[in-house]
Amino acid sequence: MSLEDLVEEIRRRGEAELRSIQQAQTEEAARIAAERDRRIGEIRAESQRATEAEVARERAQRLAAAKLQARKQLYEAREKRLSSAIEGTRRLLLGYTATSAYAPTLKRMFQAATDQLGKSVRVMGRSEDASLLTKVAGKSFDPTPAPILGGLIAETTDGSRRLNLSFDELLRLKEDRVRELLA
Secondary structure, three states: OOHHHHHHHHHHHHHHHHHHHHHHHHHHHHHHHHHHHHHHHHHHHHHHHHHHHHHHHHHHHHHHHHHHHHHHHHHHHHHHHHHHHHHHHHHHHHHHOOOOOHHHHHHHHHHHHHHHHOOOEEEEOOHHHHHHHHHHHHHHEOOOOOOOOOEEEEEEOOOOOEEEEEHHHHHHHOHHHHHHHHO
């Protein structure tokens, strides 16, 4: 074999080896690119799932907050309406004290107080009701004015038992029932 044949053989083997290396490099580059694309796709899919989950959580949280705010506003509006209605009831009770039906009511209240506490009671009421209470209770009436809408407060002479039949107290005791009626 001649030197030229040997050089040609080495050149052919070198070219074949170079093609083989280039092909392996191209295949490795394609494999790396495919792996990169696959990982990017996985990362994008995971990111999309995480974003959707975060959006759903945020939406649910905002919806719950909005519902809570709506319930709070509804409660506040209802409470304001009920407070206004109870205040209206207070005005009606105050107006009732100026009617002719109020005197018999005070008499019945005094009778109920003496039935429960005994004949020896001390009766207190509004300063506006002093003349009525003097007629009803006689010497049992204490002229010290009580800060009430109407009605009377009776207690035993020793102060051990007390019966509050004032409109304020009766309304307070029945406030839940009044709220149910007004709701």
